[in-house]
Amino acid sequence: MVKITDVARHAGVSPSTVSYALSGKRPISEETRQRVEESIRRLGYRPHAGARALASSRSNVLALVVPLRAGIHVPVVMQFAVSVVTTARRYDHDVLLLTQEEGEEGLRRVADTALVDALIVMDVQLHDPRLPLLRALERPSVMIGFPASSDGLTCIDLDFKAAGEACVEHLARLGHRVVALVGSPPEVYVRQTAFAQRVVQGFTAAADRNGLASAVHPCEASPAAARAVAEQLLREQPALTGVVVHNEAILEPLVDAFEQLGLRVPGDLSVTAICPDELAESLRVPVTSIALPSAEVGTRAVELLMKKLGGSTAVPEATLLPPRMTERASAARRAIA
Amino acid sequence: MVKITDVARHAGVSPSTVSYALSGKRPISEETRQRVEESIRRLGYRPHAGARALASSRSNVLALVVPLRAGIHVPVVMQFAVSVVTTARRYDHDVLLLTQEEGEEGLRRVADTALVDALIVMDVQLHDPRLPLLRALERPSVMIGFPASSDGLTCIDLDFKAAGEACVEHLARLGHRVVALVGSPPEVYVRQTAFAQRVVQGFTAAADRNGLASAVHPCEASPAAARAVAEQLLREQPALTGVVVHNEAILEPLVDAFEQLGLRVPGDLSVTAICPDELAESLRVPVTSIALPSAEVGTRAVELLMKKLGGSTAVPEATLLPPRMTERASAARRAIA
DNA sequence: CTGAAAGCGCTAACAG
DNA sequence: CTGTTAGCGCTTTCAG
Numbered sequence: 001m002v003k004i005t006d007v008a009r010h011a012g013v014s015p016s017t018v019s020y021a022l023s024g025k026r027p028i029s030e031e032t033r034q035r036v037e038e039s040i041r042r043l044g045y046r047p048h049a050g051a052r053a054l055a056s057s058r059s060n061v062l063a064l065v066v067p068l069r070a071g072i073h074v075p076v077v078m079q080f081a082v083s084v085v086t087t088a089r090r091y092d093h094d095v096l097l098l099t100q101e102e103g104e105e106g107l108r109r110v111a112d113t114a115l116v117d118a119l120i121v122m123d124v125q126l127h128d129p130r131l132p133l134l135r136a137l138e139r140p141s142v143m144i145g146f147p148a149s150s151d152g153l154t155c156i157d158l159d160f161k162a163a164g165e166a167c168v169e170h171l172a173r174l175g176h177r178v179v180a181l182v183g184s185p186p187e188v189y190v191r192q193t194a195f196a197q198r199v200v201q202g203f204t205a206a207a208d209r210n211g212l213a214s215a216v217h218p219c220e221a222s223p224a225a226a227r228a229v230a231e232q233l234l235r236e237q238p239a240l241t242g243v244v245v246h247n248e249a250i251l252e253p254l255v256d257a258f259e260q261l262g263l264r265v266p267g268d269l270s271v272t273a274i275c276p277d278e279l280a281e282s283l284r285v286p287v288t289s290i291a292l293p294s295a296e297v298g299t300r301a302v303e304l305l306m307k308k309l310g311g312s313t314a315v316p317e318a319t320l321l322p323p324r325m326t327e328r329a330s331a332a333r334r335a336i337a
Numbered sequence: 338m339v340k341i342t343d344v345a346r347h348a349g350v351s352p353s354t355v356s357y358a359l360s361g362k363r364p365i366s367e368e369t370r371q372r373v374e375e376s377i378r379r380l381g382y383r384p385h386a387g388a389r390a391l392a393s394s395r396s397n398v399l400a401l402v403v404p405l406r407a408g409i410h411v412p413v414v415m416q417f418a419v420s421v422v423t424t425a426r427r428y429d430h431d432v433l434l435l436t437q438e439e440g441e442e443g444l445r446r447v448a449d450t451a452l453v454d455a456l457i458v459m460d461v462q463l464h465d466p467r468l469p470l471l472r473a474l475e476r477p478s479v480m481i482g483f484p485a486s487s488d489g490l491t492c493i494d495l496d497f498k499a500a501g502e503a504c505v506e507h508l509a510r511l512g513h514r515v516v517a518l519v520g521s522p523p524e525v526y527v528r529q530t531a532f533a534q535r536v537v538q539g540f541t542a543a544a545d546r547n548g549l550a551s552a553v554h555p556c557e558a559s560p561a562a563a564r565a566v567a568e569q570l571l572r573e574q575p576a577l578t579g580v581v582v583h584n585e586a587i588l589e590p591l592v593d594a595f596e597q598l599g600l601r602v603p604g605d606l607s608v609t610a611i612c613p614d615e616l617a618e619s620l621r622v623p624v625t626s627i628a629l630p631s632a633e634v635g636t637r638a639v640e641l642l643m644k645k646l647g648g649s650t651a652v653p654e655a656t657l658l659p660p661r662m663t664e665r666a667s668a669a670r671r672a673i674a
Numbered sequence: 675c676t677g678a679a680a681g682c683g684c685t686a687a688c689a690g
Numbered sequence: 691c692t693g694t695t696a697g698c699g700c701t702t703t704c705a706g
Contacts, residue, residue, distance in 0.1 A: 003683055014693045019685055026686095029691060046449035050390030051683035054698045059387060061452075064434070068419060075411045082405060085436050094452065097401070097434040099422050112383035115398075115431065223621065284560065340699055351677045356701055366675060388699035391682045 002043045011039035022047065053114065062088050062305060063116040065098045065107065067123030070187055070221075073248040076276055076294045077122065080144070083298030084120060091306050093117075104133050111139045118305045120144065124155070126194050140308035142301045146194045150317055154308065156301055159320035160195045160274070163290045164202025166323045167244040167272040170288070172210040175334035176242035176270060179207055179214050180233050182226075182254060183246050186218040199246045199274060213237070221249035223257075230257035241334050245273040245287075252283055255330070266332035277326065286328035293321055339380045348376035359384065390451065399425050399642060400453040402435045402444065404460030406524075410585040413613055413631050414459070417481070420635030421457060428643050430454075441470050448476045455642045457481065461492070463531050477645035479638045483531045487654055491645065493637055496657035497532045497611070500627045501539025503660045504581040504609040507625070509547040512671035513579035513607060516544055516551050517570050519563075519591060520583050523555040536583045536611060550574070558586035560594075567594035578671050582610040582624075589620055592667070603669035614663065623665035630658055 008015045013032055020026045021036040028036070039045070053059040064084050066077055085095045096116055098106050100123065107130060110116045117139060121130060124145035134141045135152050143155045164181070171179055181203045183189070184196045200216055207214035215237055219229045229250075233240055243258075245251050251273055255265055263269045265285050273280055273289040280289035300319060307315045345352040350369055357363045358373040365373070376382070390396040401421050403414055422432045433453055435443050437460065444467060447453045454476060458467060461482035471478045472489050480492045501518070508516050518540045520526070521533045537553055544551035552574055556566045566587075570577055580595075582588050588610055592602055600606045602622050610617055610626040617626035637656060644652045 001683090004685095005683080015683090016685075016694080017692060020692090023685085027691065032692080044449075046446070048391065048683050049450040049452040050387045050396060051698090052685080053387030054385065054391050054700085055683075055685040057685095057698075061433070066419075074415045078411045078415050081434065082403075082436055085434055086438065089439065094447070095434045096398070097418065097422055097432045099419055101423065102426065109383070110431070112381075113386040115386040222619070282559070338699090341701095342699080352700080353678080353702075354676060357676090360701085362702085364675065369676080385699050388682090389701080391684085392699075392701040394682075394701095 001048075002045045004045070004047065007036065007039045007043055007045045010043060011035045057114065059114060059117055060092060061094045061096050061116045062302070063096045063098055063107070063110050063119040065100060065102075065119065065121045068100045069123070070185065072123060073276075075278075076248070076292055079276070080122065080294040080298045083295040084302055087299045087302040091302065093302075093306075104130050107133060107137070111137050118142075118309055120301050120305065124194060126197065140305055142304045142308075144297060144301060146198070146318070148194075152317075154304055154315060154317055154319075156297060156304060156319040157195060157321065158290075158293060158297065159322055160198035161202035161205075162320070163274050163323040164199040164204075164244070164246070165206040166202075166290055166325055167274065168203055168206035168210065168212065168214075168242075170272055170325060170331065171242035171244070171270060172206070172212060174242070174270060174331060177212055177334075178237055178239040179203075179212050179242040179244065180237060180240055181214070181216045181244045181246065182229055182233075182250070183216060183218045185220045185247070189218055196246070203244060212242075213239070219247055219250055219254075221247065223250065223253035226250035226253035227257040227260075230254060230261055234261060234263075241268070242270045242331075243272075245271060245275070248275045248279055251275060251279060251287065255283065255285060255287075266330050267335065270331040270334070272325075272331050274323075280326070280328060283330075285330050288326065288328045288331040290323040290325050293324075296321065338385075339382050341382070341384065344373065344376045344380055344382045347380060348372045394451065396451060396454055397429060398431045398433050398453045399639070400433045400435055400444070400447050400456040402437060402439075402456065402458045405437045406460070409460065410613075412615075413585070413629055416613070417459065417631040417635045420632040421639055424636045424639040428639065430639075430643075441467050444470060444474070448474050455479075455646055457638050457642065461531060463534065477642055479641050479645075481634060481638060483535075483655070485531075489654075491641055491652060491654055491656075493634060493641060493656040494532060494658065495627075495630060495634065496659055497535035498539035498542075499657070500611050500660040501536040501541075501581070501583070502543040503539075503627055503662055504611065505540055505543035505547065505549065505551075505579075507609055507662060507668065508579035508581070508607060509543070509549060511579075511607060511668060514549055514671075515574055515576040516540075516549050516579035516581065517574060517577055518551070518553045518581045518583065519566055519570075519587070520553060520555050522557045522584070526555055533583070540581060549579075550576070556584055556587055556591075558584065560587065560590035563587035563590035564594040564597075567591060567598055571598060571600075578605070579607050579668075580609075582608060582612070585612045585616055588612055588616060588624065592620065592622060592624075603667050604672065607668040607671070609662075609668050611660075617663070617665060620667075622667050625663065625665045625668040627660040627662050630661075633658065 119141040122144045124143045126148045188196045273287045277291045280287040456478040459481045461480045463485045525533045614628045617624040
């Protein structure tokens, strides 16, 4: 293995000069830098990660905790993870993958052993058991999602409340007076996942504000459940003409169910969704939707961490990404009956 | 930060004793081990990962390279990754996530900096550009999938050829005489992804062996493409009664398309698939399928790596997991016309 | 069964 | 602008 002293000798400089040439932490004359770089290339030198971490107390590795639970949409998680890795690499960092399964002990382990410099935690719950730990940890972290109280923590996510509102406002503008929200599976609400609840809040607030009749229905991630919800909606809200869907897994089956029940989308029923753009685009009737900006959230999360690692104090605690709606075929002006 | 010397002092032993108590690499009297463990607990000691890596030249981290390209089924990748992480943890290892995007340079980087001890590479192509690198690397690796020549490499995957054969044999046993394979998107074949080709080989061989008329159709991952293929099949093979599907994304739309074209599954058309069990189970007509054992592949891949890291020489180069078929509703005996 | 001590390869004062 | 050097915290000979 070729080490820094080999490079130093080859270039006729001291090890520290090689180190500084690499890190740029102090000025190096153009001439020596050239020589050093040439030697590095010639010898194929690669600094030893462990030695670096030990001497600098920086591993240049971020931890990413991905959720495994029921009710989460896998492609979104994956896209997010890829965006985190890609962005981390731009900052010369790598990403260590942890599963939710490891729990708090896993977080503590990678933080305390200095395996990672910072952490990104997905799928945050309102009263997440990891909150005290993250606050206590000596390493910076960013949470994807908002807990009940985010004091002293850095959080980022789509503004789900605004997203719920925007869906309703859009339907209201189109003349719809009776609307329903078909949401995430019940267990998502039971474990108090923040984003699901915020959609409900936004939905309800906007419906009230606009004087719309409204109802909220959680829905399991199965076509059968979608069908059941569709039937229930028509039974309980016969005047229903606008539906907001916040559940990737059943968006398609739900629309199918409505059509099988004799309702045309958007002729009889307008649908808006909060879901990844690719999903909204791909359906037979493309769905007017608010994008789930997983890639942007991932990028921004890493950028926030880098700022914190850089010692910046001006890192915002809360970052709410404003919803962006794309109009597609599934929502139209209400037919005057 | 509490370090090994702190623990040693607290327990009244030498640092090396603490180290050995932790690693078990030399016998420690029950009594001192107790004292050491107590001190570790009391002080909350966590060995510094970088220091460890430097001193032992083992980082206890594995690299996992995940594919990003078109035509791969995300949930399968995710399940595989989770299984790798979970298994790695059982062997006291962590997992560093790399994207295909980083290419060979990424592999070289994490290997040469000693950031990782070993590598797992997914989505291997027949003539994968990473092969020479993996052979040359001083660190062990396992590939998921088989390249054209796997000499000197360790590979593991489902036996896709046998899987293709098994699907046809099953249809043949049920009396079907005219069969078709609806496969992966064309680009998957174009870039010579091994598994896709092996399915074709197995399918064709078994069809010939059984004297069946057969045809192979790649298919894009869109419902429209599925519909088009369905129509084409009925046009070109009017006597068709058996279909093998090797394309997660269009399994459901394809079955729908057949039914919309007036063919009942399995009444008029029997369908078998190579896909994750969850997908096969979840369809309206549950599909007789050969499981894509992502979790098992992940587990086995890590186990192979651990064996190699342990210096075992008896690690098999090729591991082909035998296909396991689960019969469901979609395939039935051919109706005698 | 246990201790002492020599590094592992790099960074970052400190000194010039 | 560059060199010298003292660690970073741990593992592992070597010695007993």
